[in-house]
Amino acid sequence: MNASSEFLRDLDFETWQLVAYKSPLFEDKLILRVIGYPGNLRIDHPTDLRVESGRKQWLLDDKTLLNVELANDGRQAAAEFDLDELIKNLDKNRPLRLSLSGVFSELPVPPFVVKEWRSIN
DSSP states (O other), rough: OOOEEEEEETOOEEEEEEEEEGEEEGGGGGEEEEEEOOOTTTOOOOOOOOEEETEEEEOOOBBBBGHHHHTTTTOOOEEEEOOHHHHHHHHSSEEEEEEETTTEEEEEOOOOHHHHTTTOO
């Protein structure tokens, strides 16, 4: 699998597109792009993405400003995060909870999406 693209809803019923892919900009690391609907909000950068699964927690680095295309996009409705380290630390397709300060408080990610992310090569 080369990439994963899924639409998920946060606990406020807002829809987000999550795209995971290997980025040549970041030495082929696995990157997670979170996309909201332009006009609904603006995502300030840098803002790390908090990920929780059970008692485990991770903070994913905001890489958005290193992507010239996204950095110059006036809509500011997308953000990119380094997903590589998280995926290397997961040994199962566990459900995850994402939170992005000032944007969404909880976005549940089901195991089938985690499985897709883990299968990207």
